[in-house]
Amino acid sequence: MTKPQLVRARIQAGVWEGVLTMPDGSAAPADLQVTHLSQNIDGITVTPRPDQPGAFNISVPIPAELLTDGVQTFLIADRDSGETLNAFSIVTGQPLETDIRAEVDLLREELDMLKRAFRRHCTETG
Secondary structure, three states, rough: OOOOEEEEEEEEEOOEEEEOOOOOOOOOOOOOEEEEEEEEEEEEEEOOOOOOOOEEEEEEEEOHHOOOOOEEEEEEEEOOOOOOOEEEEEEEEOOOOHHHHHHHHHHHHHHHHHHHHHHHHHHHHH
């Protein structure tokens, strides 16, 4: 048997939303659990999608008290098999020095500075 598929739809108003599809078109969804730092998160809602047999809308409220500086990762797993079906991370606070976006921005600034210096050099020597 193949595993259930959980696809992220969006995060809105502090709620992660996704679509769970059961491999056999089952009318019963997988028993899901959400954890953050091995702590269970309550409040998951599972609603059948009327237009799609074996598919369910999943909503996971993101507790505000868990959001602190740094990267917070939440795992969504099948409680029975323990297999992770999806995960999401939230970055808050000061940008991480190793964050690739910050590195790209820094490289862009340095490239712009080098371009200006090179152009100035070309006009002065040309």
